[in-house]
Amino acid sequence: MTNLFSVFDPSSSIMNLPLNWISTFIGLLLIPTSMWLIPSRTSFLWNSITLKLHEEFKILYGTKKKQLTATFLFVSLFAFIMFNNFMGLFPYIFTSTSHLVMTFSLAFPLWLSFMINGWFNTTNQMFAHMVPQGTPGPLMPFMVLIENISNIIRPGTLAVRLAANMIAGHLLLTLLGGTGSMLATYLIPFLLIVQILLLTLESAIAIIQSYVFAILSALYSTKS
Template identity: 55%
Template sequence: MMNSTFSIFDPMSSLMNWNLNWISTLLGLMFLPKIYWFNTSRYMILWLSISKTLHSELNILLGKNKMTKGMTLIFFTIFTFILFNNFLGLLPYIFTSTSHLSLSLSISLPLWISLMLFGWINNTNHMFTHLIPQGTPFILMPFMVLIETTSNVIRSMTLSVRLTANMIAGHLLMSLLSNNGVLLNLPSLSILITTQFFLLILESAVAIIQSYVFMVLSTLYSSEVN
């Protein structure tokens, strides 16, 4: 029972024991038809309106700074990548790559390291001021430096763990409920199907929210280095 439940998060494919399931991270490109790149369509208009709205929000978070020009494109790309993979994981027999720390860490860790290197190399004094909040008593300064340093170090881990844990929790609950379907009678099965339907709607909302939270928190962390 336990092995079959967690098998939905197993990245190993049955074909010659290769990790072919990770190819699901590229399936999002299939949802972008060729006409999207060349001609104006309803899908293109919808996606452009979403991108413009998020672009304006990210500009507000980053502020007017020449060094942050173009960074909104990076964070919007991360949002799009996570969003497609979260939604693809809701489809049957498609591997949810964002439910693994190996993928979420590979996104958050390089981003965090690059931001820290940029901040400490180009804005050293500004980064030091973040370690000690204004008005901190002298006796508490060493503790505040330790707390702020720890907070900065674990940011990449908290970003990835938040995304992974939310993806695992919903998928695991749906898997546990669906495994009991063969043991239920018709009235109970109808209740189970209704519950699964509402859980699917909830997971769809979680897929959007978690990708948005990942993008916004990454933007807020980057705004502190300028």
């Protein structure tokens, strides 16, 4: 069990050098050089994805023109999380997004900034969110309590959702891979097929969880 969870240990090192968290920022080193190259099919594909995401986030803001530039923040957040999710799919690469330290440090500052901005700039709207329209008078105190609790736990749910999904898939791949040495030879091809299918599923989850994290963060910002 110690070896099974060693890949998630942030204190592990390579030749006494704590290099685990460096994988989180490797992609940032490649961005400046790519700006000087002739646009390739990959560049066009990435531009299409970012523009599509920009349109998706614009729908949440509606006609709030002053906040439309905030969509670029969430597109960048999506790209950053997706990059780290994919980095974790490579062997012997530390998965930073499987740790609550990483995911909570992304979710909490965003949520806190949305709350501070909402309470200072749109105070009446923040009070209106506490009691949904049409709520009976006797239930209003309970609705305020429930809405406050649901609001407070938002950064925690964002962080736990992302970390739990990353850990679950990686553990399943590790458990199946560890059984290879104990299986009969004729079962090895089936194990490889299952591993490839799970790796494909994990690639899809890496993209979906990045999108969910970014879209929920944008949704929370529109309610502030």
